[in-house]
Amino acid sequence: MKALKIIVLAKQVPDTRNVGKDAMKADGTVNRAALAAIFNPEDLNALELALQLKDQVKGSSLTILTMGPGRAAEVIREGLYRGADHGILLTDRKFAGSDTLATSYALAQTIDKMKPYDVVFAGRQAIDGDTAQVGPQVAEKLNLPQITYAEEIVNVKSNEILIKRRLDRGVEVVSSSFPVLITVHSSAPDCRPRNAKLLMKYKHAKTVTEIQDMSEDYLDIFQNRSYLKIEEWSVNDIVVDEEALGLGGSPTKVKKIENVVFKAKESKKLTPLDEDIDMLMKELIENHTIG
């Protein structure tokens, strides 16, 4: 069958499992600079399914697309180390404060410029928002069918892909023609590790902005090895209505943020000593909570 052009959407996210007090800015948006940045976990599952598809269909190419600040180029390098062929960093101050609708618009316009393509993969959701909205919204804007919660590529034939989906209660196998957008569930296989050869090949891959800080020697190498260039696109590289971007293009507003404060409740403090446990169990049996 003919080679496929595959795009993977990936996001660099703050590691929400380790959040400090300075994580939020006064306007209610996230202060990403204060947190460790990681490759969104389900986007790694998406990358794995995309790599499997690339392995299955000879001659296919895989481009990883991420939107974010300059340091999000790290996500693209991670993708290159694991088997992606190209990367595009979409970065512009005008994207700041985008909600899912404004984000999906910017991504859709970027993907449209990358035509032709056959499959767009994305993680089901990102751990900083847990919304699961960007994938379906990108699909809608590109007028693509969507397959959400993918767990496994069951089969791929010319112009047809079969995907097993993980649902709340059970599983489903669906088919779709190309082009299609697929969001990937965490139950899909873990992403393969970095490949040592690819790590050597791409460790100096950089965006235009990153190259500015490099020495002359490096620039010479860079000139001769075009694969080291990570594409960096801004608003000027895509066709967009700027009013539909960023905070201004986002219909949802954060009205209020409350840090989580627990309502303290009078609780009885116990130790694991026999008398405490026996007293507790006795009470529970007597008031018919158990038994």
Next chain:
Amino acid sequence: MNNIFVYCEIEDREIADVSLELLTKGKSLAKQLACKLEVIVLGSDLNGIENKLYKYGADVVHVGDDKRLSPYLTLPHSKVIVDLFTKEKPQVGLFGATSIGRDLAPRIASAMKCGLTADCTSLEIGEHYEKKTDTKYENLLYQIRPAFGGNIVATIINPETRPQLATVREGVMKMEVFDEAHKGELKKINVDELFDDADFVVKVIERHIENKKVNIKGAGIIVAGGYGVGSKENFKLLYDLAEVLGAEVGASRAAVDAGFAEHERQIGQTGVTVRPKLYIACGISGQIQHRAGMTESSMVISINTDEKAPINQIADYVITGDIAVTIPKMIKYYKKNSK
């Protein structure tokens, strides 16, 4: 016009619980806003379904009945809804935060260029003043959800765009019959005129609906474990206690992510919401996303080596100690002293 719309989900030919929960919430919001509650239900063989929805407070039931609408497919369902919303201009649209609702609602929000908030735990009506434009907004839907890994609770509003869309987790809102005698109006949608071949490029090949083997939602007693349990092996202690007490075993997201327990046992914002009479939290720190799913338990016992674990603040009993020591003692006492 400008009413509240609820998308009614059909699952195994039955109305999903979450849809009835949304009707109950939608009815109370509609009362506050002095508007009607409308329902849209899409599927096949739906004859008479409106009667069940009326008594949960539906004033208007829109039914799209067509073989091609069952099983659920994204494109045909979203097409019918977008068409209806465009004509009826709802002020609010509510969906269950289920496999279906979370697949469907973003597609609709994108097509209508309106705001959507996922996984709300609470919905309220309120106002907003925008300083920049000196504009006052009344009767906005406050969409309240934990965010950012559960470290904050955010109230989201959509001041300008309509409908204001939200998905709501199953089990978070109460489900109550509004009035057995309440009657509404049935409106049939002619879906056939909306469809074309492109809406059916995705086909369902096979489907196994596995009813959950574990029924933590319906359990009276839950023994739940967190990351602090330490390993899958240690989770066996929890199963032992659960077996003795006739309980189900639940888990926090951290424990599921770590592979200690299956996903179907996950309790909290991204899992199931439970209201047992007794919740025994073992090695659970108690992020708000977890607590969102168990805070209405009648009684909470926390067993944790960390005295400062946040869950202790909502616990009735706090045992500061190791589960490996505590649980066997609980089992031993219970076996000796219960009939």
